[in-house]
Amino acid sequence: DSGVTQTPKHLITATGQRVTLRCSPRSGDLSVYWYQQSLDQGLQFLIQYYNGEERAKGNILERFSAQQFPDLHSELNLSSLELGDSALYFCASSTGTGRFTDTQYFGPGTRLTVL
């Protein structure tokens, strides 16, 4: 158990809908990262927040957005969902400022299925 929690575990929804994925980092970790893993795209870094502020941006679509709240939990919002958004979404956390030089601890993931 990494100490990172993600909810929900599974999510099934229809195209065009909007969903919110939630992540609680390990106690004391200030950085939160979001990743998408799909069969065709592999693992992709989406976005990182450090202490409430966006720190780094990867291959995140404009239909997707994220935020980190004062209690450090983070939410990833996916809107206008398409079939291709079906994937495993992982959240990770780390203690440092997030220059990807410290160990990231991954949550168990949320499996999103878009029908």
Added chain:
Amino acid sequence: SQQGEEDPQALSIQEGENATMNCSYKTSINNLQWYRQNSGRGLVHLILIRSNEREKHSGRLRVTLDTSKKSSSLLITASRAADTASYFCATVYSSGAGSYQLTFGKGTKLSVIP
């Protein structure tokens, strides 16, 4: 693209044998990391090697980095059935203005047969 490429895509060995996985990348990096993923589960960070390091050990793991060849290898010695998993390399590089990016390769699927 910065994406690392692992080789081989799949590897099957007997328990007790050593497993070697390779990763190649395209441009200068800040550091390179190896992760393990058991089927459908979250990733587990194994080891990080900085661009100025050539070799690093952690238990049964040995990682090498050759920045001149833009490649890294992960060696797992005396493999166990529990090592069965997918292994990913991830490269970290500066994307300018103090920002960094991390990109993953497609992974090597390792099967260790008891």
